[in-house]
Amino acid sequence: MDTTLPDNLSREQYVxxxxxxxxxxxxxxxxxxxxxxxxxxxxxLLDSNLIQSAAASESKVFYLKMKGDYHRYLVEFKVxxxxxxxxxxxxxxxxxxxxxxLTYLAPTHPxxxxxxxxxxxxxxxxxxxxxxxCSMAKQAFEEAIAELDTLGEESYKDSTLIMQLLRDxxxxxxxxxxxxxxxx
Numbered sequence: 579m580d581t582t583l584p585d586n587l588s589r590e591q592y593v594x595x596x597x598x599x600x601x602x603x604x605x606x607x608x609x610x611x612x613x614x615x616x617x618x619x620x621x622x623l624l625d626s627n628l629i630q631s632a633a634a635s636e637s638k639v640f641y642l643k644m645k646g647d648y649h650r651y652l653v654e655f656k657v658x659x660x661x662x663x664x665x666x667x668x669x670x671x672x673x674x675x676x677x678x679x680l681t682y683l684a685p686t687h688p689x690x691x692x693x694x695x696x697x698x699x700x701x702x703x704x705x706x707x708x709x710x711x712c713s714m715a716k717q718a719f720e721e722a723i724a725e726l727d728t729l730g731e732e733s734y735k736d737s738t739l740i741m742q743l744l745r746d747x748x749x750x751x752x753x754x755x756x757x758x759x760x761x762x
Contacts, residue, residue, distance in 0.1 A: 635682035646671030694718030
């Protein structure tokens with residue numbers, strides 16, 4: 579977007595644009611504060627009730643993944659130490675979920691696949707570790723493909739949809755890496 583202003587604006591027009599800019603900054607701050615509050619509410623609920631009371635591995639993975647997701651949302655707009663702390667919390671939550679998922683959930687399980695999808699996106703978009711993101715997505719996809727014939731009818735649609743998203747990301751990410759290599 580071109581942010582240069584034409585030279586032929588009146589003083590009033592410049593003042594108006596300056597006021598709009600200030601309003602936009604205030605609005606952005608209000609939205610960030612509201613998002614922070616929403617994320618904090620969900621994180622409190624997850625930590626104080628849901629994760630602790632989850633008896634089944636499937637539920638525990640789901641809630642830990644959700645905890646990682648909400649921390650990742652904070653990473654999207656926080657800066658400095660707050661961003662760093664949110665990224666570390668994201669990593670811890672996803673790692674805890676993955677440890678349980680690898681032990682107790684089938685590679686084709688939609689929650690395990692969704693975790694791999696979100697965790698790999700975190701590596702790619704937030705940590706800028708495309709190799710790790712691709713490796714994680716590829717492993718999840720290949721393990722699920724190997725057991726696709728064991729999928730029950732109830733989760734087939736969900737699992738194959740998430741597998742398609744993993745494959746789409748892999749295609750996109752590997753083409754991004756190739757584009758970077760092709761640049762002079």
